[in-house]
Every structure is written in C-alpha cells, then in structure tokens.
Amino acid sequence: MSESSSTVDQAWLASAVVADSPEAIVVTDPQGRIDLWNAGAAKMFGYSAEDALGASLDLIIPVKLRDRHWRGYEHTMETGVTKYGDTLLGVPATHQDGRQLSIEFSVALLRDDAGTIVGIAAVMREVSERRATEKALRAKLAEAERTVTALGAKVADLTNRMTRPTMSVQGWSEQPCTTTSFDA
Structure with a gap:
C-alpha cells in the first residue's frame, strides 16, 4: 500500500x-x-x-x-x-x-x-433500454426463424414439383406398367 x-x-x-x-x-x-x-x-x-x-x-x-x-x-x-x-x-x-x-x-x-x-x-x-433492445432482437430472431422455416418448406415443395416431371421424362412413372412385353 x-x-x-x-x-x-x-x-x-x-x-x-x-x-x-x-x-x-x-x-x-x-x-x-x-x-x-x-x-x-x-x-x-x-x-x-x-x-x-x-x-x-x-x-x-x-x-x-x-x-x-x-x-x-x-x-x-x-x-x-x-x-x-x-x-x-x-x-x-x-x-x-x-x-x-x-x-x-x-x-x-x-x-x-x-x-x-x-x-x-x-x-x-x-437496464430498461437494454432489455427493450434485447426483446426487440428476440422478436426479430423469431421472425427470421419463421421465415427460414417457411422458405425451407417452399424449397422442398418446389424441389418435389421439379423432380416429378424430370423423373417422367427419364422414364420413371407412377403409372402401372400396361404391357408385359417389351416387344412393340
């Protein structure tokens, strides 16, 4: 000292x-x-x-x-x-x-x-101002998470829609086979 x-x-x-x-x-x-x-x-x-x-x-x-x-x-x-x-x-x-x-x-x-x-x-x-800022940030984060979730669902739907026609063009189909022979 x-x-x-x-x-x-x-x-x-x-x-x-x-x-x-x-x-x-x-x-x-x-x-x-x-x-x-x-x-x-x-x-x-x-x-x-x-x-x-x-x-x-x-x-x-x-x-x-x-x-x-x-x-x-x-x-x-x-x-x-x-x-x-x-x-x-x-x-x-x-x-x-x-x-x-x-x-x-x-x-x-x-x-x-x-x-x-x-x-x-x-x-x-x-800490009122800081708490209000934190609350606003949590709300924005929750909104962003909802947006990302919604976008993910839309991307999955679009991917599914785009994949089905491609599979049909490539010869895959959900339709049952109507002939038993490949001889035309």
Whole structure:
C-alpha cells in the first residue's frame, strides 16, 4: 500500500464512493425501511433522499411483486441466507411517476459485530433500454426463424414439383406398367 493511500480516511472514502456513484445504492433495515438512499437512487427512481429515507421499499417494488419480495426478504432476515448470493438479479421496479423500470442488482447482507443481520445493501443499475433492445432482437430472431422455416418448406415443395416431371421424362412413372412385353 502506498503512503498516500494509507493516509486516506477509509470511512470518508467509502462515503464518497456511495455518494458519487451513478449506481443506485440503497440500504434497508431488517423491516425493509430505507436507511440509505444515494444520489444514484434518487436519479433512477425519482424520489429524493428526504422522501425515501424511513419509507418502505414498497416505494420501488411493483404492487404485483410485493408479496413475493417480502416473503424472500423476511426469509433472508430470519435465516441469514439469500438465495441470490453474489448473483446479479434482474427485476422490474417502479419509478415515482409510475412507469416500469427494468433493473439489475446485487445485495450484501450487513451484520453487526455479533453477526446479527442489521440490514441489506443493494447496488442497482437501470437496464430498461437494454432489455427493450434485447426483446426487440428476440422478436426479430423469431421472425427470421419463421421465415427460414417457411422458405425451407417452399424449397422442398418446389424441389418435389421439379423432380416429378424430370423423373417422367427419364422414364420413371407412377403409372402401372400396361404391357408385359417389351416387344412393340
């Protein structure tokens, strides 16, 4: 470690990273109330820190997903285990103006010195534009696959139609032979 980095106040450094991160960084207590809401979260979700601090995470969780979210949250608080670990998770979220966002996030369980979970930190990134592009690309790929399948069927049909007359010209026919002798 260099001399200059060893003199940096680590608490200040961590605070500066959180404050200036373009990513949304949110910390909640064991009941799911928001304890930390950085500028990235304010920009992403539209709520000021003043509005978000002390509020429930329901601020950003779509109504239809809340029951599932809280079951998982409570399970994590009780067991100290999150099924997502260090996996990046993609979920829908809600902006203050009501529009749906696509976000990806990872979580870290926060523990006190005794090992008790005192909260969860989430680092989130909005990926709505990327998700929309991926969805459009999947639709175009499906359309291209349907076109290729249809073209394949047309080529097979054309090949069959072209082969039958050629076989007839070459002397092959599906008609039964009407003579038993080749003497004309």
